[in-house]
Amino acid sequence: MEVRNLTCINCPLGCQLTVELENGEVKSVSGYTCKRGDTYARKEVTNPTRIVTSSVKITDAVSKETMVSVKTAQDIPKGKIFDVVKDIKDVTVKAPVYIGDVIKADVAGTGVDMIATRTVI
Amino acid sequence: MEKYNIVIIGGGPAGLAAAASAYDAGERSILILERDVKLGGILNQCIHNGFGLHTFKEELTGPEYAQRYIDQVLERKIEYRLNTMVMDISPEKVVTAMNKSDGMFQIDAKSVILAMGCRERPRGALNTPGFRPAGIYSAGTAQRLVNIEGYMPGRKVVILGSGDIGLIMARRMTLEGAEVKVVAEIQPYSGGLKRNIVQCLDDYGIPLKLSHTVVDIQGKERVEGVTIAEVGPDMKPIPGTEIHYECDTLLLSVGLLPENELSKQAGVELSRVTSGPVVNESLETSVPGVFACGNVLHVHDLVDYVSEEAAAAGRNAAAFVRGELSGDTSGEIPITFEGGPRYTVPCTLDPKKMTDTLTVRFRVGAVMQDRWVNVFLDDERIVHRRRQIMAPGEMEEVVLKKSQFENHPDLKSILIKVEEA
Numbered sequence: 001m002e003v004r005n006l007t008c009i010n011c012p013l014g015c016q017l018t019v020e021l022e023n024g025e026v027k028s029v030s031g032y033t034c035k036r037g038d039t040y041a042r043k044e045v046t047n048p049t050r051i052v053t054s055s056v057k058i059t060d061a062v063s064k065e066t067m068v069s070v071k072t073a074q075d076i077p078k079g080k081i082f083d084v085v086k087d088i089k090d091v092t093v094k095a096p097v098y099i100g101d102v103i104k105a106d107v108a109g110t111g112v113d114m115i116a117t118r119t120v121i
Numbered sequence: 122m123e124k125y126n127i128v129i130i131g132g133g134p135a136g137l138a139a140a141a142s143a144y145d146a147g148e149r150s151i152l153i154l155e156r157d158v159k160l161g162g163i164l165n166q167c168i169h170n171g172f173g174l175h176t177f178k179e180e181l182t183g184p185e186y187a188q189r190y191i192d193q194v195l196e197r198k199i200e201y202r203l204n205t206m207v208m209d210i211s212p213e214k215v216v217t218a219m220n221k222s223d224g225m226f227q228i229d230a231k232s233v234i235l236a237m238g239c240r241e242r243p244r245g246a247l248n249t250p251g252f253r254p255a256g257i258y259s260a261g262t263a264q265r266l267v268n269i270e271g272y273m274p275g276r277k278v279v280i281l282g283s284g285d286i287g288l289i290m291a292r293r294m295t296l297e298g299a300e301v302k303v304v305a306e307i308q309p310y311s312g313g314l315k316r317n318i319v320q321c322l323d324d325y326g327i328p329l330k331l332s333h334t335v336v337d338i339q340g341k342e343r344v345e346g347v348t349i350a351e352v353g354p355d356m357k358p359i360p361g362t363e364i365h366y367e368c369d370t371l372l373l374s375v376g377l378l379p380e381n382e383l384s385k386q387a388g389v390e391l392s393r394v395t396s397g398p399v400v401n402e403s404l405e406t407s408v409p410g411v412f413a414c415g416n417v418l419h420v421h422d423l424v425d426y427v428s429e430e431a432a433a434a435g436r437n438a439a440a441f442v443r444g445e446l447s448g449d450t451s452g453e454i455p456i457t458f459e460g461g462p463r464y465t466v467p468c469t470l471d472p473k474k475m476t477d478t479l480t481v482r483f484r485v486g487a488v489m490q491d492r493w494v495n496v497f498l499d500d501e502r503i504v505h506r507r508r509q510i511m512a513p514g515e516m517e518e519v520v521l522k523k524s525q526f527e528n529h530p531d532l533k534s535i536l537i538k539v540e541e542a
């Protein structure tokens with residue numbers, strides 16, 4: 001039996017989680033205080049994922065803002081983080097942009113869209 | 122002179138939540154004064170995720186979280202003025218402010234809510250030796266440059282201090298192509314949240330050196346390198362432990378200080394521990410009708426708790442305007458503590474004035490493992506909760522119920538006692 005201790009990263013409470021594994025299969029999870037912790041622990045030991053946030057250039061904003069913040073609409077595999085930031089490096093969008101607008105569809109072939117997290121008019 | 126029932130100083134997360142809640146408590150004469158070009162405060166540059174799980178049951182980025190509250194203020198048609206700097210608050214609650222369109226103006230307020238937030242501790246407060254080369258930034262300045270302005274402050278980075286903004290910026294700079302060589306923390310524990318150590322440092326293989334500090338900064342025009350060394354229990358560098366890093370940038374994430382210049386002008390009594398106002402259960406300061414919430418009151422880790430606290434301040438300010446919050450302070454009982462906490466917010470509690478439940482927040486002074494958190498009303502223990510780990514970087518709370526106070530008509534003492542389990 002393999003035991004792994006994790007810190008849940010879903011919210012700032014940072015619950016201390018203990019996962020028991022047998023032959024790579026999760027046998028039990030303890031220490032979580034909400035079901036996100038259970039889900040996180042199971043994923044983290046099998047297929048760790050992260051939400052990636054960044055900001056990209058925006059032009060023609062009335063507010064004169066030059067950057068708009070973005071995120072992956074869902075979590076993506078941890079190993080793909082740098083592919084995602086590389087894929088949006090040269091993206092420039094034109095104002096107006098609204099919260100939730102797709103900035104780059106299927107970013108880095110993850111099947112997940114990069115969406116705006118701010119409204120810039 | 123203009124008159125408003127409630128004037129809120131600051132349009133960040135605390136000010137916005139206070140405004141919406143005062144409105145929902147029936148108050149209509151509310152004005153928010155904000156010095157920035159937009160509402161939302163520091164959340165606008167906190168583009169990372171992890172906000173709002175408690176409030177909205179979903180995971181949001183800073184700008185998204187701010188927008189939820191901006192929308193609440195807009196839907197309620199609450200008045201606000203941007204680009205407006207408040208210069209003074211008098212003890213009589215006359216607010217003096219200025220902006221480009223109105224010039225200098227004064228507002229006679231029945232109640233004032235302090236929601237100015239906090240500032241970063243600057244390099245000057247650290248006594249680090251060396252010249253004053255370019256390339257030394259507070260972590261929050263770097264965050265603004267990268268996320269809002271779109272500039273990279275440097276390519277090879279050393280970070281001093283393990284506050285959350287420093288950790289977040291270690292990841293952010295790495296994603297933007299910089300090499301973050303090390304995070305040095307003078308304390309034997311991290312100042313930031315555990316989750317940020319995991320997802321900002323461990324994920325990217327960035328070392329965290331505890332009990333280390335910067336002993337030399339090289340470079341005259343631009344930072345060329347930084348030397349760190351281990352410190353002993355006396356916080357003094359240990360000779361022979363120096364490590365040199367070649368770098369062009371040093372980020373400082375060495376603490377946040379509540380911004381209380383205006384509070385002082387208003388005559389508000391400040392806590393020497395938090396640098397924020399001393400408040401009672403209603404979040405009212407020593408000046409009647411002046412309330413405080415958010416990071417100006419005490420620095421929070423979690424914006425969700427700022428919103429919750431600010432909503433209480435808004436409700437209480439509305440009650441004060443209606444004349445429902447008695448100015449009688451004779452029933453106030455100090456909240457005392459031993460065994461770990463450094464302070465509590467609120468500092469005093471009047472059982473007659475408390476709401477059905479009241480959250481008391483505090484921080485401990487050192488990392489503590491396996492403790493009981495107890496609350497005693499005189500000799501009766503009303504809270505007995507086990508905590509596996511408590512750390513100065515993570516705020517603690519106990520929730521008190523009004524019903525627990527009913528058996529104590531002559532209550533003398535409220536004690537929060539942390540004990541080894």
